[in-house]
Every structure is written in C-alpha cells, then in structure tokens.
Amino acid sequence: MKITDTQLIKAKERELIRSITRDLDWRMIRNIFREKHQLELGDSVTYKHGDMVVRNSDIAYQLDFEVKVSLSVILDRAGNYLSCATSAYVPEPASVVEENTGETPTSESPTADPSLEPRENISEMASQLASMISEINEA
Amino acid sequence: MICIASQKGGTGKTTTTVNLSASLALFEKRTLVIDCDPQGNATTGLGIDKKKVQWDLYDVLLGKAPAEKAVVSTAMDYLNVLPARFHLHQMENRLASTSYRERILRARIHALAADYDFILLDTPPSLGFLTLNALTAARWLIMPLQCQLYALEGLGQLLAVVRKVREEFNRELKIAGVLLTMCETKSARPDPIMSQISDRFQKKIFRTTIPRDSLIRDSSNFSKPLALHDILARGTEAYMDLADELIRLFQNKSNLQKANENPG
Numbered sequence: 001m002k003i004t005d006t007q008l009i010k011a012k013e014r015e016l017i018r019s020i021t022r023d024l025d026w027r028m029i030r031n032i033f034r035e036k037h038q039l040e041l042g043d044s045v046t047y048k049h050g051d052m053v054v055r056n057s058d059i060a061y062q063l064d065f066e067v068k069v070s071l072s073v074i075l076d077r078a079g080n081y082l083s084c085a086t087s088a089y090v091p092e093p094a095s096v097v098e099e100n101t102g103e104t105p106t107s108e109s110p111t112a113d114p115s116l117e118p119r120e121n122i123s124e125m126a127s128q129l130a131s132m133i134s135e136i137n138e139a
Numbered sequence: 140m141i142c143i144a145s146q147k148g149g150t151g152k153t154t155t156t157v158n159l160s161a162s163l164a165l166f167e168k169r170t171l172v173i174d175c176d177p178q179g180n181a182t183t184g185l186g187i188d189k190k191k192v193q194w195d196l197y198d199v200l201l202g203k204a205p206a207e208k209a210v211v212s213t214a215m216d217y218l219n220v221l222p223a224r225f226h227l228h229q230m231e232n233r234l235a236s237t238s239y240r241e242r243i244l245r246a247r248i249h250a251l252a253a254d255y256d257f258i259l260l261d262t263p264p265s266l267g268f269l270t271l272n273a274l275t276a277a278r279w280l281i282m283p284l285q286c287q288l289y290a291l292e293g294l295g296q297l298l299a300v301v302r303k304v305r306e307e308f309n310r311e312l313k314i315a316g317v318l319l320t321m322c323e324t325k326s327a328r329p330d331p332i333m334s335q336i337s338d339r340f341q342k343k344i345f346r347t348t349i350p351r352d353s354l355i356r357d358s359s360n361f362s363k364p365l366a367l368h369d370i371l372a373r374g375t376e377a378y379m380d381l382a383d384e385l386i387r388l389f390q391n392k393s394n395l396q397k398a399n400e401n402p403g
Contacts, residue, residue, distance in 0.1 A: 055253050056253055074250065082253075083249055083250050083253070109292075109295035109296045109298060109299035110291075110292070110295040111292055111295065112288050112289075112291070112292055118288060119335065121288060122288055122291065122332055122335050122336070123335050123339065125288070125291045125292070125295065126291065126335055126336050126338075126339035126340060127339050128295070129291065129294055129295055129298060129339075129340070130339050130340050130341070130343055132295070132298040132299075132302070133298065133314045133317075133340070133343045134343070135302075136298065136301055136302060136305065136312075136313065136314055137313050137314055137343075139305065
C-alpha cells in the first residue's frame with residue numbers, strides 16, 4: 001500500500017545528495033586525505049555517485065568521486081567528517097617486480113643460547129620477551 | 140581490530156582466528172574475520188567456498204571492490220568474513236613501488252570498523268608484506284605460542300617487527316597478549332616450559348590456554364569452527380573462555396580509558 005510517490009522520494013534524495021556535494025569543503029577534504037593517506041588529490045575531480053548509508057545506526061551520506069584515486073567520504077547528518085576510503089593507482093606487475101625489495105623491518109630480538117640448559121634458556125628468553133612486551137605496551 | 144600473528148607456522152593462528160571469531164559470534168558480538176593469508180585457510184575454515192566468492196581481499200587491496208562488498212556471511216549470525224584466495228600472494232609485487240604499501244590494508248578496511256565489535260586479521264606464517272599490513276591496520280596483537288624454545292625465538296622476532304611497525308607505521312599497535320596453544324593439559328605433571336613462560340610473562344599472557352585437541356583438527360576438515368562441530372569439546376570450551384577473557388579485557392580497557400578521559 002503506497003502512501004506517496006516513489007519517484008518523488010528518489011528525486012528529493014538525489015537533490016539532497018547533490019546539494020551536500022555542492023557545499024563540501026574541499027580544502028578540508030584535501031587535508032584529511034593528505035594526513036590520513038599521505039596522498040595528494042589532483043585537480044581533476046569528477047562526481048561519480050552519492051548515496052545514503054547507515055553508520056553507527058544512523059543515516060550518513062557517502063559521496064564517491066573520481067580523481068587520480070577514488071575517494072569515499074562519509075559524513076554524518078550534522079555535516080561532521082566520519083571517514084574516507086581510497087583506491088589508488090596500482091602499477092602493473094611487470095613494471096614493478098624488479099623494484100620489489102621484499103624488505104621487512106628487523107631489529108634486535110632475543111635468541112636462544114645453545115650453551116645454556118633448556119630450562120635456563122627458556123627462562124632467560126621469556127624474561128627478555130616479557131620486557132619487550134612491557135616496553136611496547138607502555139611506550 | 141586485532142591481528143593474530145606469529146612468524147612460525149603451525150602455532151594455531153588460523154585455528155585461533157576461526158574458533159575465536161566463532162566464539163565471539165556466539166557471545167553475539169558482531170565479528171569480522173579478514174583473511175590476510177593467501178592460503179585462505181581461515182576462509183575455508185569458516186565454511187566459505189572460495190570458488191563461489193565474487194570478490195576477495197586481493198580485489199579490495201587493488202581497489203577493484205570496496206571492502207564492504209567483498210565481505211561474505213558465514214553460517215553463523217554475527218560472523219562475516221572477508222575472504223582470501225591464492226592470488227593474494229601477488230600483492231606484494233603489485234604494490235612494490237608504491238610508497239604507502241604497508242598502509243594499504245589499513246586504508247581499504249578503515250570504513251568497516253564501525254560495523255563490527257571485533258575484527259580479527261589472520262596472517263600468513265611469515266613477517267612479510269601481508270603481515271606488516273595487518274600489523275599496521277590493527278590496534279591489538281594476539282600472539283599464539285607453542286610451549287617450545289624455537290617458538291620463543293620466533294616470538295622475539297615478531298616483537299622486534301612490532302617495535303619497528305610502531306615506529307614507522309602504527310603508533311597505536313599494542314600487545315593484547317600471548318596465547319599458549321597446543322598445551323598438553325591431560326598430563327598430571329604441569330609442563331615445566333609452560334610454567335616458566337607463565338611465570339615470566341604474568342599479565343602479558345592470556346589466562347586461557349588452548350589444549351591439544353584432535354577434535355579441533357577434525358572440525359577444520361569439515362570446514363567449520365569447532366563450536367559448530369562439537370559444542371562440548373574441550374577446544375570449544377577453551378575458545379569460549381578466550382572470547383570471554385578478550386571481551387572483559389576490552390571492557391576494562393574501555394572503562395579505564397573513559398575514566399582517564401573524564402577524571403571528574
């Protein structure tokens with residue numbers, strides 16, 4: 001049982017999304033993007049799609065743009081920024097394989113001392129590891 | 140967001156991810172598993188047929204699909220999974236020349252956090268690109284540990300990487316705890332290695348230990364969490380205890396944080 005016109009609702013929702021999009025503070029979005037993702041937005045920004053979504057059990061607005069990367073900005077009904085997600089340029093595998101260093105950060109870590117008795121070894125290593133965990137969690 | 144990592148294979152990372160996530164779901168916590176291991180064992184272990192999956196983590200990291208579209212439901216209410224398939228192993232090469240390669244997972248799954256109480260990241264048995272990404276995305280780390288000397292060396296290497304990740308990519312990463320797995324709990328005599336580790340680690344270790352239980356292996360053969368295979372198994376009870384411990388741990392931390400924020 002319809003109580004109003006579906007097309008009217010859709011048209012008004014589109015209009016709402018359009019007016020939110022028009023009034024976005026792009027300087028702020030560029031800053032957020034730079035700080036959160038270490039990426040600079042280019043000048044070519046094209047509006048792709050906008051939709052109403054649910055975040056934290058409340059209505060929010062998701063606006064998708066096409067730039068050098070894709071960017072989804074989510075804001076709440078009060079106009080406050082909630083989050084953004086990106087899709088960035090990814091090089092083709094052939095062009096990057098030789099550049100892959102496979103580098104993994106390493107630093108000093110406790111190792112077993114073969115000259116010690118197993119019990120002593122485990123005790124010593126466990127103490128050092130416990131200190132490392134404390135240092136990480138209390139930093 | 141909790142990363143479950145260990146450099147060593149066979150320590151119970153995936154088993155813990157699958158069974159802990161199922162237990163959290165049984166506590167009616169909205170839980171998501173993100174499978175960061177190209178072997179995709181957590182995906183299979185949660186009953187997902189990889190052939191029928193439309194999108195997976197590889198597609199999400201490449202930006203071909205938004206994370207929320209790649210998430211699939213499991214047989215359990217409250218439990219979803221972002222699956223992985225073997226082509227995920229190509230990811231490191233594909234992103235090798237990008238400056239933000241360690242942060243790409245964090246950026247892609249950021250928007251999912253609001254929809255879940257717990258997000259568990261299962262990692263491959265190495266300290267490579269995918270594990271670094273998982274550590275950079277996570278707030279907490281659980282380190283499964285078998286009671287043996289070699290495992291302690293592996294734990295040290297993982298902690299060294301955690302220090303580096305904190306310095307370079309993720310200041311917020313902390314250790315939720317060490318989880319002792321495959322413990323011989325049937326023996327009348329307590330395992331001396333386990334006792335020493337427990338003594339030294341004190342509060343850095345989970346009170347719950349995971350017993351060696353053949354039913355856990357059996358349940359993985361049926362591609363389902365142990366709780367759905369045998370709710371009365373010792374392993375099920377252990378993972379339910381662990382879920383309960385984890386929920387309480389974060390409730391306490393949350394309460395503490397609130398108290399610190401509002402001292403009056």
